[in-house]
Amino acid sequence: xxxxxxxxxxxxIIWAMLLSTAVIALGLxxxxxxxxxxxxxxxxxxxxxLAARWSLRLPLPFLLFTTLxxxxxxxxxxxxxxxxxxxxxxxxxxGLSAVGFGLTGFLFVFMLFEGDRFAAPPxxxxxxxxxxxxxxxALWEIFEFAMDVSFGLNMQKSGLKDTMGDLIVDALGxxxxxxxxxxxxxxxxxxxxxxxxxxxxxxxxxxxxxxxQRIKK
Numbered sequence: 001x002x003x004x005x006x007x008x009x010x011x012x013i014i015w016a017m018l019l020s021t022a023v024i025a026l027g028l029x030x031x032x033x034x035x036x037x038x039x040x041x042x043x044x045x046x047x048x049x050l051a052a053r054w055s056l057r058l059p060l061p062f063l064l065f066t067t068l069x070x071x072x073x074x075x076x077x078x079x080x081x082x083x084x085x086x087x088x089x090x091x092x093x094x095g096l097s098a099v100g101f102g103l104t105g106f107l108f109v110f111m112l113f114e115g116d117r118f119a120a121p122p123x124x125x126x127x128x129x130x131x132x133x134x135x136x137x138a139l140w141e142i143f144e145f146a147m148d149v150s151f152g153l154n155m156q157k158s159g160l161k162d163t164m165g166d167l168i169v170d171a172l173g174x175x176x177x178x179x180x181x182x183x184x185x186x187x188x189x190x191x192x193x194x195x196x197x198x199x200x201x202x203x204x205x206x207x208x209x210x211x212x213q214r215i216k217k
Contacts, residue, residue: 008060011048014067015041018075036079043070057203061196069096091169098133098170102177103193105132107200110181111207122185126178133174137167 022037044067051058073093076082082089106129113120141163144156156162180193188198201208 008063010060011063011067015044018044018071033079036075040070040075043074059196059199059203062200065100069093069100091165094137094166094169095173098137098173099177099193101136102129102133102174103180103197105129106177106181107197110185122182125185126182129181130174130178133177134170137170137174141166
């Protein structure tokens with residue numbers, strides 16, 4: 001109940017649409033569509049649930065991004081076969097996910113180094129953010145390989161070319177995130193993505209006390 005009260009109307013509408021689609025699909029015996037709808041809804045609920053568990057506040061743009069990403073990758077990608085219809089769909093999603101994981105890694109690492117005992121230059125935090133994005137991308141490729149080998153799927157499609165293409169896009173997305181984090185720390189501004197970082201930090205000031213004190217000086 002508290003989750004519903006603390007969530008914006010936009011997110012509630014999106015969740016209601018996913019739930020309605022899942023229920024209607026069940027009624028029509030569209031099992032695959034129902035599963036995809038429920039999976040998309042569950043994954044989109046995961047960030048706010050984890051945030052509530054860890055006493056974090058998430059900006060609305062972050063929640064919209066994660067929900068739309070799950071919607072595009074699972075609902076549109078799998079249920080409506082966008083991966084096959086649009087050649088660039090998988091590439092775009094890999095790039096966006098790499099940027100998202102890179103920014104998330106930046107915020108997490110920045111939070112750790114802004115504690116009482118740790119400090120690091122912006123370049124080090126940016127590099128670790130890049131490594132986070134690449135690690136997540138590599139683990140996903142391992143998962144795709146395991147699914148193909150174990151269950152005879154075709155998640156890797158063209159095999160090595162698909163895997164290397166995805167990793168290259170992951171690297172570009174991670175680079176964008178790390179550069180954004182670097183310039184945010186150096187200049188306290190880095191465009192639209194930098195404003196997103198600032199919004200999260202502002203909403204969770206208790207995790208970044210040393211940084212906020214340095215800005216005020």
